[in-house]
Amino acid sequence: MKIATFNANSLRSRLPVILPWLDAHRPDVLCVQETKVQDHEFPLDAIAQTGYTSVFCGEKKYNGVAVLSRHALADVEFGLDDEPNDPARLVCARMGRVWIVNTYIPQGRDRDSDMFAYKIRWFDRLKAFLDRRFTPADPILWMGDFNVARDQRDVYDPKGLWGHVCYCQEVQDALQGVLDWGFVDLFRQFCREPGHYTFWDYRMPYALQRNLGWRLDYIMATQVLAKKATTCHIDIQARAGEKPSDHTFLVAEFDF
């Protein structure tokens, strides 16, 4: 089994990246965040032509999640189970006996904004969501854009960036609280080195060439699946001169 996650920053404008990538790599599942497309405008047919079914929930300009799959998806649910439930930030579905939880976690804006408090709470709400449906013994893949860099290996300037909404003690603790429920960071299971990133701010000149990046996207697996993982790697599709952030896939493969 091969799975992947991708922050699209507009699914429709990224189809020229996504469709060839699906054809070349044929993952069983691709989770997408920031689709930025309403459901009635979702490019269902273009994706179906590559052999993938989709489940999705989007908004006009912001947010939006989708799961693209080569296999049937069952028990599809959108959003958390309290209010506001953010249906365009979470999709949960079952593929065979494996559960997929695809999240686009709030970015948080500023440390002193309501959105930051909302971001912190989101992790506890997600843990409650998981508790109501699963146990840590279930085969679950929690993946997507988490907007958290877990430690100093995950940002290009740990001292200078400390205190950012995506790199501060509060968000690291909040994420760790959900990990402690029973998840393994699959990329870190295979690579302990610093400097491997999934996001480069496109406002920074030559951020990719200078490797001024962040690791904000994750594939978290419960133990039963982590034991079967054979690889987890970052696939940067950007060619010379192109902006990389909207072209970065995080991929994991499993021995089944």
Place this chain on the structure above:
DNA sequence: ATGGTCGGCAACCGA
């Protein structure tokens, strides 16, 4: 130095 650019989509907002 607290900038920069991109996407949606029609004036800024979110990242």
